[in-house]
Amino acid sequence: MDFELSEDQRAIEQMADSLFSDHCHDDYLRQWDSTGDALMVPLWALCQETGLHALAIPDSAGGSGLGMTELMLVLQAQGRSLAQVPLWRHQLAAATLANFALGDAAGLAAEAARGERLLSLALDSLGTAHGIALLATPCVEGWQVDGQVAALPLGGQAHAALVPVRVDDQIRLLLLELDAPAVRRSCGVLTHGEAIADLQVEGLRVSADRVLPAAALSWLEPRAIAALAALQLGVSAEHIRRTVAYVGEREQFGRPIGSFQAVQMSMADSHIALETLRSTLWQLCYRLDTGLPAPSEALATAYLACEAGHRIGHVAQHVHGGIGVDLTYPIHRYLYWSRALGIALGGAAACLERLGDWLSDNDKLGWKYDLEEHQAL
Structure with a gap:
C-alpha cells in the first residue's frame, strides 16, 4: 500500500501550515483573546484568497472539488495553530447543499464558494x-x-x-x-x-x-467526524510537541523531568494514542474519498479522537504541573480545544455505545473489513 501524499496534497499541506503558523503565533493568540472577535477575520480573508475555504466544495458549485484527504491536511494545520476560522463547517455545509439541495437552496453552495455567504x-x-x-x-x-x-x-x-x-x-x-x-x-x-x-x-x-433528503445526513455525518478528528489530531500533535519541549528543559532534583521513567512512559502512551488516531482517520478519509461505506470507521475514529484528546490533555497538564493552569502560559489553550472537540464529537462513551450497536447489527469482522466472518477464515 502506498501511503505517500501526492505533490498537490503536499503543496496544500505546506501552504496551510505556513499560513496558519505565520499568523497564529502565541503573541497573536494572546492578543486575539482580548479582542472579543467572533473569528479571526484577517486570517479568514487569507483562507478565501488562497482557496482553502472551498477545497471540499464540488467544482460544479465553484469549489476546488477535492476530497476529505486534502481537507484533513488543512485542518491538521489549523488545529496545530488553534486558528479560529470556520473552514470545515463552511465548506462541508456548502458541499452538502451542492450534492443534495434543490432549487435556490443549491445556489447557496456557489455563493459560499465565492465567499459571499458564510x-x-x-x-x-x-x-x-x-x-x-x-x-x-x-x-x-x-x-x-x-x-x-x-x-x-x-x-x-x-x-x-x-x-x-x-x-x-x-x-x-x-x-x-x-x-x-x-x-x-x-x-x-x-x-x-x-x-x-x-x-x-x-x-x-x-x-x-x-x-x-435523508441521504444528506448519512453523507455529511462521517465527513463532519473526520473534520473534527483532523482538528483533534493537529491540536494533540502540537500539545505533545510543546510538552516534550517543556519536560526536556524543566529540571527537578538536578535533572530534566523528561529523564524520569514515569514521565517518559506517560509521553509514550500519549504518542501511541496520537498515532492510533492518525491511522484510523486516514483510513476513514480514504474510504470517504473512494465512495466506500464508512459508518463504523467514522464511529471508531470519533471514539479514538475523544480518547486521544482526553489522554494527551491529561498527561500534558500533569507533567506541566502548576504552570499548566497559568493562563499567561499557552499550554491551556490546547486543553480547551481538545475538550471542545471531544464534546462536539459526542464524547467517548456515546461514540463507543453507537459503535457497539453497529457491531451488534452487523455480522462482519469488526469495523476494518467489509467481509463476512466466514469469508475471512
Missing part, C-alpha cells in the same frame, strides 16, 4: 442525551419549524446553517436562514474562544426544499 452547521444534537429539539411539521408552504438549536457555531455571524430536525420519525437536515424573523439568537462564546449562538425558532415556515 455557512455553518451543527450535528452535536445527534449525540446528546437531550436529543434533537427542532421539529418540522407539514404545512401549506412546505414545513413549519419550531424548537431550539443549542450552541450553533458562528450562529450570530453565519447567514445560514444546516441543523438536524425531526420530521415524522426521521432525522433530516434543515437549511435554516438565520436572519429570518422567526429565529431568535442568543450569542455567546465557548471556553476555547469559538463564537456560538442558541437559537429559538417559533412558527418558521419554509419551502419543501429546505429539508434535505
Whole structure:
C-alpha cells in the first residue's frame, strides 16, 4: 500500500501550515483573546484568497472539488495553530447543499464558494442525551419549524446553517436562514474562544426544499467526524510537541523531568494514542474519498479522537504541573480545544455505545473489513 501524499496534497499541506503558523503565533493568540472577535477575520480573508475555504466544495458549485484527504491536511494545520476560522463547517455545509439541495437552496453552495455567504452547521444534537429539539411539521408552504438549536457555531455571524430536525420519525437536515424573523439568537462564546449562538425558532415556515433528503445526513455525518478528528489530531500533535519541549528543559532534583521513567512512559502512551488516531482517520478519509461505506470507521475514529484528546490533555497538564493552569502560559489553550472537540464529537462513551450497536447489527469482522466472518477464515 502506498501511503505517500501526492505533490498537490503536499503543496496544500505546506501552504496551510505556513499560513496558519505565520499568523497564529502565541503573541497573536494572546492578543486575539482580548479582542472579543467572533473569528479571526484577517486570517479568514487569507483562507478565501488562497482557496482553502472551498477545497471540499464540488467544482460544479465553484469549489476546488477535492476530497476529505486534502481537507484533513488543512485542518491538521489549523488545529496545530488553534486558528479560529470556520473552514470545515463552511465548506462541508456548502458541499452538502451542492450534492443534495434543490432549487435556490443549491445556489447557496456557489455563493459560499465565492465567499459571499458564510455557512455553518451543527450535528452535536445527534449525540446528546437531550436529543434533537427542532421539529418540522407539514404545512401549506412546505414545513413549519419550531424548537431550539443549542450552541450553533458562528450562529450570530453565519447567514445560514444546516441543523438536524425531526420530521415524522426521521432525522433530516434543515437549511435554516438565520436572519429570518422567526429565529431568535442568543450569542455567546465557548471556553476555547469559538463564537456560538442558541437559537429559538417559533412558527418558521419554509419551502419543501429546505429539508434535505435523508441521504444528506448519512453523507455529511462521517465527513463532519473526520473534520473534527483532523482538528483533534493537529491540536494533540502540537500539545505533545510543546510538552516534550517543556519536560526536556524543566529540571527537578538536578535533572530534566523528561529523564524520569514515569514521565517518559506517560509521553509514550500519549504518542501511541496520537498515532492510533492518525491511522484510523486516514483510513476513514480514504474510504470517504473512494465512495466506500464508512459508518463504523467514522464511529471508531470519533471514539479514538475523544480518547486521544482526553489522554494527551491529561498527561500534558500533569507533567506541566502548576504552570499548566497559568493562563499567561499557552499550554491551556490546547486543553480547551481538545475538550471542545471531544464534546462536539459526542464524547467517548456515546461514540463507543453507537459503535457497539453497529457491531451488534452487523455480522462482519469488526469495523476494518467489509467481509463476512466466514469469508475471512
